Amino acid sequence: MKQLINYFMVLAVIGFLASCNQAPTKKSTSSKSGALSGSVAERVYVAPGEHDSHYAFISGGFSGQLSVYGLPSGRLFRVVPVFSQDPEKGYGYNQETKPMLMTSHGFVPWGDSHHPDISQTNGTVDGRWVFINENNTPRIARVSLKTFETEEIIEIPNSAGNHSSSFVTENTEYVVAGTRFAVPFPQRDMSIKDMKGNFKGALTFLKVDPTTGHMSIAFQIKMPGFNYDLAHPGRGKSHGWFFFSTYNTEEANSLLEVNASQNDKDFIAAINWKKIEEYVANGGGKKVAAKYTHNLWHDNQHATTSTMEKEVLVVEPKDVPGAIFFLPTAKSPHGCDVDPSGEYIIGNGKLAAAMTVHSFSKLQKAIEDKAFDGEKYGIPVVKFEAVNYGVLENPGLGPLHTEFDTRGNAYTTFFISSEVVKWNIKDLKVIDRHPVYYSVGHLMIPGGNSQHPDDKYLVAMNKITKDRYLSTGPEVCQSAQLFDISGEKMELLLDFPTIGEPHYAAGIAADKIEPKTTKIYKLEENTHPYAVKSEAETKVERKGNEVHIYMSMIRSHFSPDNIEGVKVGDKVFFHVTNLEQDYDVPHGIAMIGANTSEMLIMPGRTATMIWEPKEVGVWPFYCTDFCSALHQEMQGYIRVSPRGSNTPLTFTLDGDVPGQDE
Amino acid sequence: MQQKNLRTIALTILLSGSMIACGGENEKTSSSKETTTVQQSPKPETKPETKPASDDMSDIGVGPIKAFTLPAEIDQAMAAEGKKIFKAKCTACHKVSKKFIGPSPKGIVNRRNPAWIMNMILNPEKMVKEDPIAKALLKKYSAPMANQGLTEEDARKVLEYFRTL
Numbered sequence A: 001m002k003q004l005i006n007y008f009m010v011l012a013v014i015g016f017l018a019s020c021n022q023a024p025t026k027k028s029t030s031s032k033s034g035a036l037s038g039s040v041a042e043r044v045y046v047a048p049g050e051h052d053s054h055y056a057f058i059s060g061g062f063s064g065q066l067s068v069y070g071l072p073s074g075r076l077f078r079v080v081p082v083f084s085q086d087p088e089k090g091y092g093y094n095q096e097t098k099p100m101l102m103t104s105h106g107f108v109p110w111g112d113s114h115h116p117d118i119s120q121t122n123g124t125v126d127g128r129w130v131f132i133n134e135n136n137t138p139r140i141a142r143v144s145l146k147t148f149e150t151e152e153i154i155e156i157p158n159s160a161g162n163h164s165s166s167f168v169t170e171n172t173e174y175v176v177a178g179t180r181f182a183v184p185f186p187q188r189d190m191s192i193k194d195m196k197g198n199f200k201g202a203l204t205f206l207k208v209d210p211t212t213g214h215m216s217i218a219f220q221i222k223m224p225g226f227n228y229d230l231a232h233p234g235r236g237k238s239h240g241w242f243f244f245s246t247y248n249t250e251e252a253n254s255l256l257e258v259n260a261s262q263n264d265k266d267f268i269a270a271i272n273w274k275k276i277e278e279y280v281a282n283g284g285g286k287k288v289a290a291k292y293t294h295n296l297w298h299d300n301q302h303a304t305t306s307t308m309e310k311e312v313l314v315v316e317p318k319d320v321p322g323a324i325f326f327l328p329t330a331k332s333p334h335g336c337d338v339d340p341s342g343e344y345i346i347g348n349g350k351l352a353a354a355m356t357v358h359s360f361s362k363l364q365k366a367i368e369d370k371a372f373d374g375e376k377y378g379i380p381v382v383k384f385e386a387v388n389y390g391v392l393e394n395p396g397l398g399p400l401h402t403e404f405d406t407r408g409n410a411y412t413t414f415f416i417s418s419e420v421v422k423w424n425i426k427d428l429k430v431i432d433r434h435p436v437y438y439s440v441g442h443l444m445i446p447g448g449n450s451q452h453p454d455d456k457y458l459v460a461m462n463k464i465t466k467d468r469y470l471s472t473g474p475e476v477c478q479s480a481q482l483f484d485i486s487g488e489k490m491e492l493l494l495d496f497p498t499i500g501e502p503h504y505a506a507g508i509a510a511d512k513i514e515p516k517t518t519k520i521y522k523l524e525e526n527t528h529p530y531a532v533k534s535e536a537e538t539k540v541e542r543k544g545n546e547v548h549i550y551m552s553m554i555r556s557h558f559s560p561d562n563i564e565g566v567k568v569g570d571k572v573f574f575h576v577t578n579l580e581q582d583y584d585v586p587h588g589i590a591m592i593g594a595n596t597s598e599m600l601i602m603p604g605r606t607a608t609m610i611w612e613p614k615e616v617g618v619w620p621f622y623c624t625d626f627c628s629a630l631h632q633e634m635q636g637y638i639r640v641s642p643r644g645s646n647t648p649l650t651f652t653l654d655g656d657v658p659g660q661d662e
Numbered sequence B: 001m002q003q004k005n006l007r008t009i010a011l012t013i014l015l016s017g018s019m020i021a022c023g024g025e026n027e028k029t030s031s032s033k034e035t036t037t038v039q040q041s042p043k044p045e046t047k048p049e050t051k052p053a054s055d056d057m058s059d060i061g062v063g064p065i066k067a068f069t070l071p072a073e074i075d076q077a078m079a080a081e082g083k084k085i086f087k088a089k090c091t092a093c094h095k096v097s098k099k100f101i102g103p104s105p106k107g108i109v110n111r112r113n114p115a116w117i118m119n120m121i122l123n124p125e126k127m128v129k130e131d132p133i134a135k136a137l138l139k140k141y142s143a144p145m146a147n148q149g150l151t152e153e154d155a156r157k158v159l160e161y162f163r164t165l
């Protein structure tokens, strides 16, 4: 009896504790973690069912993809496949998306994505597209922010290590692609040690069609063989110019670690693209043979075409005098950033203990006065004093990248000293510094590459995580850190893990994208040659040893779902249309023994996979996406007869030939 | 502009296929002959849905459509358009000849209020949660009634077609 009472008391106490615990949890954890006060937790807490205020598009680095996060929560919504196959979506596996990964080197299944940048109108991010570059096989991709899918990939010829890339001008007139590695231009067989003076660096300007977004290479500038690392466009008063950072102006071809760090100053290349545009419009430049793919998604066909382009327009700097200048900039600058007003051009000299701030107005004057310090390969080098606004001495170690707020401040990442430093550009004074964990690379303020940063949040992207999260073996997640920068001091709000290596990011207010996103694909608009618009159109056709299944899917059955007459040695095409017309009702399909693909198909879309049955039997296929209470019932069978058998070709649903019973 | 050598990788297969698609009708009928002979057991004719409770006809359901009266005459042109829409968007789940994934629409105008029918087409998610008749239907069929994104105008045409069944 006594025991029983005790037992109940224990239960009661537990119950009491448990119920008590619910409300104060937030406070009790926060009091433990010092700086992370309860109010900080609330500032990143997005209640169940609520939406984040911003999108963050963070590159996946060696994953080749683009991830989509919400801010301030740091929640991952989607990984958009760009330069790598993605089994989750069938991207790069099904027949419609495989051509997107075609290059002049053939099919490349895995790329390395770097710098997402959002399209702009009048110097403001407009939320139409994200452009992103691949470093290894030089390419620029355009991702639609309606569908969050890759719509176009264009290869960049004469380039290698496409790194100073995918930044857009303030009306998305151009997206640029600069080579990081100097190479023979055009490629040829020559001795590596003859690099100096003989290799070149291609800076490529891609024209963007203002309505469709379609890209085409407008011209390539054949620059000296330096390494072009990063770039940013002029804006406002400096619109019409583009700035590229350079390193290895020594033109070393080996042990660059040492040999490319000899010069105290490298350059920022200042390019007046308006002038070059004009030169080209008047017939300037030379068409040169080249070989590069241009892959384009077609919305209504739900398919990609891959075209091999044959030539490119090349511009020699010497032919456009007054368009290109070198600005001496402290040691091996990485980031080359332009403030929102367009006046300050900042070199993040990663091997210098100083930030170089150049002035656009001084540059104009220097050009007028011909204040040059000689030239390099025919390109005038502007006198340092003539273009320099000032230098921020000893701000930290290893500056990489700077973004801006609307109040005249700059925020710079320091890789070696693992910190973000806030400083005032005009005063050249440090205002605040905050440690990051660890070894920060780039940072992002939504609207960063525009005239109007949306300066509440800052995301720092770190290269090393070490002890910040639960360990997952030798390879741990990489991470981002969210700061609130609305006050005088930066406040660290949140750590969140990222995919691959988060090289770079772009952000934008959610309301610029969310209302325009695609919910379904309209069946009426589907012009895929193998689409079926209703179950009555579903059928199976044989053409030699090819069997084409025109299949439909809807909750929760396939039509047809019983097929006979397939034989060993056949090549079976599943052309599958999702007949749903409602939001968020995809279906999947998996076929045992298919070596090419599974598929996940959105409402109204058609996609194709190939199956080459190798064994006789009756083989099932099924839906892979839990679509309704009857999802487990969404399956079918295909009978495979021996090679040469005369089993007739039949296809039915519930015993009827689709469309025959109506 | 630049000279292009159009090499359409994805579309090569697709194009060759679309040519077959043109001759497809005949092929389909020939293959269907085989199957119809294999399939012997005729499916039982649809039984009408459970006898309507007397107030079923007054339930207009939940959704954008408020009570309205149908004109006495059936508009045949409108019904023909409704039939097209029904064929394209609904026959994956509804057959006139029999109960399929969902009920046959045969005689539906005699057991449901016209506004209810349109609301079921336009607003099925809410109907099966809130309307007693729709709730009971979901329980019976388990499968979801899909929202196929019809406009009110299209739903009205489908309703007109239902009147002819």
Ligand SMILES: [Cu+2]
Pocket (backbone or CB within 6 Å): A554, A555, A556, A586, A587, A588, A623, A624, A625, A626, A627, A628, A631, A634
């Ligand atoms: Cu399904």
